[in-house]
Amino acid sequence: MFGCCWCCSALRPRYKRLVDNIFPVNPQDGLIKNNMEKLTFYSLSSPEKLDRIGEYLFQRASRDIYRRRNGFVVIAMEAMDQLLVACHAQTLNLFIESFLKMVQKLLESTDPQLQILATQSFVRFANIEEDTPSYHTRYDFFVSKYSAMCHSNNDDSIIRKQIRLAGIQGLQGVVRKTLSDDLVENIWEPVHMDKIVPSLLYVDKEHAMPDSPTEERSDPPQFAETCMRELIGRASFGHIRCVIRPVLRHLDNHQLWVPNYFAIHTFRIIMFSIQSQYSYTVVEALMTHLDDHSKSSPKIRTSIADTLSKIISIAAGESVGPSVLEIINSLLSHLRVSVTRNQSSSNDEQLYQEALINALGEFANHLPDYQKIEIMMFIMSKVPYSQPDRIVSVGKGDVLLQSILLKSLLKVGTKYQTIHLNTTFPPSFLDPLLRMSLAADAEMRLLVQKIFHTLIDRHRNIMKLAKPTVNMVELGLVIEKASRPDVIFIRKHGPEIYLALYESLELSSNTVENVESIYTTLALLAIELASEETILELLRLVLSLQDLALTSGQISLSLKFNLHATVISLLVLISYVCNITVLMDYAEKVVDARRKDSPHLLPDLQSQYDAALTSRLTPAVLVDQTVVSECLKGVGLDSGKLQQGSGYSSNSLQHRHSWVDSAGRNSLADINSGGQELDSGGSSPSVQKKLPGEELTFESMKRILTENNNNYIVEEEKRMQLSQFFRNAPFQDLVSKTQPKHDVLQSKLSEIFNTLSVEPRNTVSTTGQQTDAKPSQTPSYEIHFPELFVY
Amino acid sequence: MEDYKFLFKVVLVGNAGVGKTCLVRRFTQGLFPPGQGATIGVDFMIKTVEVENEKVKLQIWDTAGQERFRSITQSYYRSAHALILVYDISCQPTFDCLPDWLREIEEYASNKVLRILVGNKIDREDREIPTHVGEDFAQRHGMYFLETSAKEAENVERLFMEIAAELMEVSENILFKSILLLW
Numbered sequence: 001m002f003g004c005c006w007c008c009s010a011l012r013p014r015y016k017r018l019v020d021n022i023f024p025v026n027p028q029d030g031l032i033k034n035n036m037e038k039l040t041f042y043s044l045s046s047p048e049k050l051d052r053i054g055e056y057l058f059q060r061a062s063r064d065i066y067r068r069r070n071g072f073v074v075i076a077m078e079a080m081d082q083l084l085v086a087c088h089a090q091t092l093n094l095f096i097e098s099f100l101k102m103v104q105k106l107l108e109s110t111d112p113q114l115q116i117l118a119t120q121s122f123v124r125f126a127n128i129e130e131d132t133p134s135y136h137t138r139y140d141f142f143v144s145k146y147s148a149m150c151h152s153n154n155d156d157s158i159i160r161k162q163i164r165l166a167g168i169q170g171l172q173g174v175v176r177k178t179l180s181d182d183l184v185e186n187i188w189e190p191v192h193m194d195k196i197v198p199s200l201l202y203v204d205k206e207h208a209m210p211d212s213p214t215e216e217r218s219d220p221p222q223f224a225e226t227c228m229r230e231l232i233g234r235a236s237f238g239h240i241r242c243v244i245r246p247v248l249r250h251l252d253n254h255q256l257w258v259p260n261y262f263a264i265h266t267f268r269i270i271m272f273s274i275q276s277q278y279s280y281t282v283v284e285a286l287m288t289h290l291d292d293h294s295k296s297s298p299k300i301r302t303s304i305a306d307t308l309s310k311i312i313s314i315a316a317g318e319s320v321g322p323s324v325l326e327i328i329n330s331l332l333s334h335l336r337v338s339v340t341r342n343q344s345s346s347n348d349e350q351l352y353q354e355a356l357i358n359a360l361g362e363f364a365n366h367l368p369d370y371q372k373i374e375i376m377m378f379i380m381s382k383v384p385y386s387q388p389d390r391i392v393s394v395g396k397g398d399v400l401l402q403s404i405l406l407k408s409l410l411k412v413g414t415k416y417q418t419i420h421l422n423t424t425f426p427p428s429f430l431d432p433l434l435r436m437s438l439a440a441d442a443e444m445r446l447l448v449q450k451i452f453h454t455l456i457d458r459h460r461n462i463m464k465l466a467k468p469t470v471n472m473v474e475l476g477l478v479i480e481k482a483s484r485p486d487v488i489f490i491r492k493h494g495p496e497i498y499l500a501l502y503e504s505l506e507l508s509s510n511t512v513e514n515v516e517s518i519y520t521t522l523a524l525l526a527i528e529l530a531s532e533e534t535i536l537e538l539l540r541l542v543l544s545l546q547d548l549a550l551t552s553g554q555i556s557l558s559l560k561f562n563l564h565a566t567v568i569s570l571l572v573l574i575s576y577v578c579n580i581t582v583l584m585d586y587a588e589k590v591v592d593a594r595r596k597d598s599p600h601l602l603p604d605l606q607s608q609y610d611a612a613l614t615s616r617l618t619p620a621v622l623v624d625q626t627v628v629s630e631c632l633k634g635v636g637l638d639s640g641k642l643q644q645g646s647g648y649s650s651n652s653l654q655h656r657h658s659w660v661d662s663a664g665r666n667s668l669a670d671i672n673s674g675g676q677e678l679d680s681g682g683s684s685p686s687v688q689k690k691l692p693g694e695e696l697t698f699e700s701m702k703r704i705l706t707e708n709n710n711n712y713i714v715e716e717e718k719r720m721q722l723s724q725f726f727r728n729a730p731f732q733d734l735v736s737k738t739q740p741k742h743d744v745l746q747s748k749l750s751e752i753f754n755t756l757s758v759e760p761r762n763t764v765s766t767t768g769q770q771t772d773a774k775p776s777q778t779p780s781y782e783i784h785f786p787e788l789f790v791y
Numbered sequence: 792m793e794d795y796k797f798l799f800k801v802v803l804v805g806n807a808g809v810g811k812t813c814l815v816r817r818f819t820q821g822l823f824p825p826g827q828g829a830t831i832g833v834d835f836m837i838k839t840v841e842v843e844n845e846k847v848k849l850q851i852w853d854t855a856g857q858e859r860f861r862s863i864t865q866s867y868y869r870s871a872h873a874l875i876l877v878y879d880i881s882c883q884p885t886f887d888c889l890p891d892w893l894r895e896i897e898e899y900a901s902n903k904v905l906r907i908l909v910g911n912k913i914d915r916e917d918r919e920i921p922t923h924v925g926e927d928f929a930q931r932h933g934m935y936f937l938e939t940s941a942k943e944a945e946n947v948e949r950l951f952m953e954i955a956a957e958l959m960e961v962s963e964n965i966l967f968k969s970i971l972l973l974w
Contacts, residue, residue, distance in 0.1 A: 108837040108850075110820075140870060144835075144852070147863065151832025151855075194866035202832065202863075249862040 015049050018042050019056050022079055027071020031078050039079070040086045047091035053083070054098030061102055065109055074117060077102065081121050084128065092128070099125065107145050112159050115149065119166035119173075126173030129180070139174050143192050146170035150199035150224075164203050165220045171196050172227040179234050188239040190246075196231070197246035200224045205254070205262055228266075229273035237278050244270070244285040260303035264310045271314040279315040280323045283308065287330050294337065298348030302355045305334075309359035313366045324367065328375055331360050332382055335408070339401045353404055361411030370423075372416045377429045379409050383436065399441055406436065406447040413454045421528070422489040424455050430493060434500040442509045449517035456524045465523040467516055468569035468603040470591050472576040479577060482529045490529045490537075497525070498541045505545060505563065508554050512605045515562045523573050530577045536632070542570045543625050550622075558609045564601040568594065571623055582631040593620045795839055795846040799958045801951070802867050804892055805877035806885040807856030810911040813941035814877065815853045818951050823942050830855040832863050840955050847955045868899040873954050875907045880925070880938065881915040893932060905957060907935040909950065914940040 012020075021035040043050050061076040080099055087095060103125075106118030122142070149167030154160040175196070178187040187193075204224040235243055247266060256262045270282055290304050312327070335356050338349060364372050383405045418424045425433075437448040453462050459478035469475070482490075490497075501518050504510075526538055548555075549563035568590060575583035594601045598621050600609050803811040812830050817823055819836040834853040839846055852871070854864035868874065876892055878885040889908075896906065908929040910920060922938060929936035935953070939946040 108835075110836070141850075144833075144867065144870070147866075148833040148835045148852070151834075151860075151863070153828060153831040153834075191866060191869055195863060198863040198866075199832065246862060253862050254859045 013052075015042065015053050016056055019053060019060070019079075023060075023072060023075055027069065027075065031075050036079060036082060040082060043083055043087060047087065047094070050083075050087060050091055051094035051098070054080070054095045054102075058098040058102045058105070062105055065105060065114075070111065070114065073106070073114060077106065077117055077121055081124060084121075084125060096125075104141055104145075107142075112154060112163050116162055116166045119146075119149075119170045123169050123173045126177045139178060139187075140192070142170060142174050143187075143195055146174065147195040147199040150203050161220060164206075165223060168200065168203055168220060168223050168227050171199065172223075172230065175227070175231055175234075188235070188242045190242060193242045194246050194249075197228075197243060198250040200228050200231075201247065201250045201266060202254075204228070204266070205256070225269055228269055232270055233273045233275065235274065235278075237281070240274070240278055240281050241285065244282060248285070248289050257300045257303040257307075260307050263303065263307045267307055267311045268314075271311045280327065283312055283315045283327055286311070287327070287334075290334060298346065298352045302348065302352040305352060305355035305359055309355060309362045312359050312363040315363075324371060324375070325378060327363060328360065328378060331356055331363075332379065332405070332408070335404050336401060339404055357404070357408045357411050360408045361415060364412040365415040369416060369419075372412060373424065373426070373429070376409055376412055376416070377426070379405055379412065380429055380432050383409075383432065399444070402436070402439070403441070403444050403447060406444060406451065410447060410451050410454065413451050416455065418455055418458050420483070420485050420489070421456070422485055422492075425489070425493065427493075430496070434496060437500050437504050438507070440509070442507075442511055442514055445504055445507075445510075446513055446517050449514070449521050452521045453517070453524060456521065456528055458528060461524060461527055462520065465520045465527075468519045468566050468605060470569055470572045470587075470602060472572055477527060477577075479527055479530055482531045482534065486529055487531055487534060490525070490534050494534065494537050498537065502541060502544060502548070506548060506552065506555065508556065508559070510555070510559055512562060515559070515566060515605055519566045519569060522570055526570070526574055526577050535574050535578050538570075538574060539628060539632075542567050542574070543623065543628070545570075546623055558606065561600050561609055562605045565603045565605055567623060568601065569603055571628075580631065580635050582634045583628065586627055586631055587623075590621065590623055597621055795848040797845065797847045797955075797959055797962060798850065799847065799872040799955065800850045800852065800870055801873045801875060801954060802852045802854060802871040803875045803877060804854055804864065804868075804896070805856055805875075805909075806879070806882075806888050809856065809877045809879040809882070809885050810941050811856065811875075811877050812853050814875075814909070814911060814939065814947060814950075815851050817941045817944055817947045819851065821944075823944075829857060832860050833867055838951070840952060842952065842956050842959055845959065847959060849951060849955060851951075865895065865899045868896060868904075869901060871900060871904055872958050873905040873907065874900055875909055875950070875954075876934070877909045877911050878920070878925075879912050880910040880920045881912055881917045883919045886920050886925070886928075889928060905935075905954065905961070906933070907937065907950070907954060908932075910936075910938040912940060912942070913938045913945060914943045 018035070018039045022032050022039055024030065024032055039053070043053055057076050057080055061073050064070070064072040064076065080102055083095065084092070084099060099121075103118045103122045106114045106121075109115065146167045149163050149170065152160050152163040152167065154163055175187055187196075201224075204221045206221075232240075232243055247270070251257055251263050251266070267282070267286070271279055274282060286304065286308050290301065290308070293301055293304060335353060338353050338356070341349065364375055367375070383402055416424070433448060433451065437445055437452075439445055439448070459480060461475075461477055464475040464477060501521060505515065505518055507514075522538070522541070526535065545563055546567045549560040549567070552560070555563075568587065572584070572587045572591065575587050591602065597618065600606075601621060803815065805811055807829060812827050812834065813823060815834070815836050816827070819838045830853060832855055836851045836853065837848065838851065839848045841847070852867050854860070854867060874896055876889065876896070878889060880886075896904070908925060910922070910925045925938065926936050928934075935957075937946055937950050937953075939950055941947060
């Protein structure tokens with residue numbers, strides 16, 4: 001045949017002759033380079049012939065494949081490759097048709113070597129940027145075939161690996177080719193994605209076992225991963241679902257959720273390569289998938305939730321606005337569904353719930369702090385409450401849900417770093433939390449206390465204060481002076497918190513853990529808010545607790561002993577924290593007395609005490625209120641409110657917002673004005689001015705304290721008089737008196753302050769006194785108040 | 792050289808182990824591989840046949856029967872011109888699954904797809920599904936029916952040739968109609 005061709009070659013068209021000439025007589029000799037150069041030159045100089053050349057090459061190759069002369073096929077392919085690279089982009093589209101036909105032809109053959117060769121050529125083609133769109137090209141065969149190659153099960157493991165690798169490379173080529181050009185096939189169609197994605201995952205999974213270490217490029221799973229990353233990295237918002245869906249289906253079909261090692265691996269790849277602004281759609285998709293699996297075994301659901309928790313943190317950084325709450329809401333509703341499923345007795349279901357809570361915590365962990373508070377409030381708002389009258393108990397399901405939600409809350413809380421208490425506990429969060437601290441279920445109360453612990457503690461003292469103790473020195477507590485906003489916070493909300501804790505201790509269903517946890521809360525409060533201002537309040541609570549232990553008829557004897565132990569521990573702690581030596585000595589004395597007579601009144605707490613012990617206690621072992629107040633007075637603290645007696649009792653609910661009882665220092669009985677007064681005290685410039693910058697000595701604190709008190713009085717009186725004055729005085733007077741006299745103002749004010757602070761202030765000033773005092777004020781003050789307003 | 796007038800895609804589906812791969816192998820390579828392992832994902836074979844002096848190229852996609860590969864195999868239904876649904880005449884469960892397979896075909900394949908029901912392994916002695924049962928089922932669901940044996944090479948050639956002929960007729964009809972319309 002060749003001889004025949006040779007003799008009549010002169011009659012054949014030139015391009016055919018040139019093509020024929022590149023083939024050697026013997027296929028082993030390989031491509032004849034000189035002639036190939038001639039062919040290349042020819043096709044470059046007359047590009048219009050390129051399509052004929054391509055076609056002829058393809059025909060020759062098809063014939064060679066048919067006759068199984070693979071050597072020539074390889075040569076033909078090589079020639080095509082060279083032409084492809086050499087030709088200019090504009091003329092290429094004429095050639096591509098035959099080139100792709102050639103590749104397809106090779107792929108259709110059963111010889112793996114030809115398939116691999118074809119893939120290599122195809123990849124080379126895929127890397128060329130075409131500038132004429134080739135929308136007539138169809139890639140569906142390539143997608144199908146390359147996907148099939150990824151699943152190759154050739155008997156020879158080396159060939160199998162090679163074919164699979166070729167399959168991935170081919171897929172990558174198709175993806176590259178189609179993505180760079182809008183006019184060709186839409187690769188994101190499910191028809192294609194459903195083939196591409198599972199194939200990639202399959203290869204990734206099959207070879208994921210630690211094989212012999214091979215170099216990066218030739219390792220199928222490595223390559224599959226790279227390809228996956230590339231694919232996902234290019235996905236736009238609308239296409240993400242097209243990718244995720246096959247992934248989820250693949251994981252379902254291959255039962256790869258349990259164990260979920262591979263699922264996590266896959267989703268990590270997805271999360272890290274996806275355009276970050278879309279990452280929450282992946283979370284969403286996974287969440288929906290969890291919905292779809294609501295009927296599946298808890299194990300699968302746990303694994304999905306676990307996967308969720310592993311990837312959610314990656315998404316958290318990018319999620320903003322409503323998507324955050326949406327995710328949280330969805331997690332919470334999953335929790336609720338899980339609770340209502342009522343199989344909570346099963347261990348798996350519990351694991352599932354834990355996985356969900358973990359996911360929640362992980363998510364919260366990666367959000368900025370202000371969002372954490374939002375989330376905590378959001379969770380809190382989802383907690384079903386029993387109504388304020390606690391007689392109507394909530395259903396069993398609700399109790400479970402409550403405790404689950406509180407657990408989630410705790411999880412989020414542990415991720416939160418408190419800086420200022422008032423930002424951590426906005427009233428809308430604090431109130432429900434305090435309400436929950438009085439829940440009927442002892443476990444629940446424990447949870448609430450734990451939430452308090454984690455939110456209050458800023459110096460990692462939790463572990464040291466887990467149990468009551470009288471040896472404070474050994475604990476090595478980290479104590480820092482309370483900041484101003486914190487003091488304001490505790491002044492505002494302290495009474496509520498203390499009252500809630502008091503009432504919580506009153507409950508007869510308390511266990512030792514409950515008492516201990518409340519102790520920890522109180523101790524943490526004492527440490528975090530260590531200032532003379534606040535300890536008075538705390539001491540009052542401590543004394544009330546002792547009262548409770550002595551007088552209550554509801555709680556058991558052992559609980560009473562627990563309370564006594566708590567009381568003495570707190571007393572020691574407070575005196576230690578505030579460094580009041582006298583009080584420390586006294587506490588030490590009581591501890592000694594107890595150690596001698598009744599060691600059961602000292603920590604550790606026990607749930608059961610010797611039955612012989614009675615509730616009768618000698619005064620020596622009790623904390624004496626008068627002694628305590630003496631001690632306080634000794635260091636110059638205003639001990640008056642201690643003597644007001646117990647402000648906390650079970651029926652003092654209405655006192656919750658009253659400043660008169662709890663704060664004690666008020667001279668005004670008007671409840672409504674309490675808040676006002678506090679605000680003015682907090683914002684009063686004179687107070688801030690007098691706050692020493694660095695030297696927080698005992699004396700300075702004391703001074704501030706007393707001055708504060710006076711300030712309140714002054715201001716309150718001012719206000720009263722001002723209103724009085726404006727009501728009664730004639731207009732002329734008003735005009736004349738509101739003439740600004742600023743320079744006078746300052747001196748006058750300081751004068752007033754001086755006179756007032758000299759005045760012996762006694763603690764218990766009642767309403768009556770206050771009203772009496774008003775008319776007796778000298779009118780000289782009145783003059784300045786309008787200026788104060790202007791000021 | 793390799794000029795074909797028609798290209799048809801044929802997809803084989805059916806439970807695992809009914810002999811899909813063997814049918815394809817028998818047809819394309821003329822051999823019966825003993826101890827053929829389970830297909831993973833999808834396999835691909837090609838054969839050009841001659842019908843009425845026209846060359847017809849058959850792309851045969853042989854899918855895995857195993858449940859876990861369902862997602863990948865389903866994606867191949869859509870582009871198919873013909874679907875061969877295979878069951879094992881000596882295995883009742885493979886026949887019982889046919890309605891499920893049909894449902895899947897309904898869902899994923901194009902509605903014009905040619906559907907053929909094939910009862911394979913008629914060389915086996917322990918037949919469980921009588922021929923008429925299979926015939927009835929095929930008739931009820933508007934499918935062609937054939938019983939084959941990949942081992943004995945019985946009806947295998949016929950199966951694919953008839954498919955090729957049928958598909959050719961259909962597409963020639965369409966061609967003819969469109970020419971008429973153009974006229």
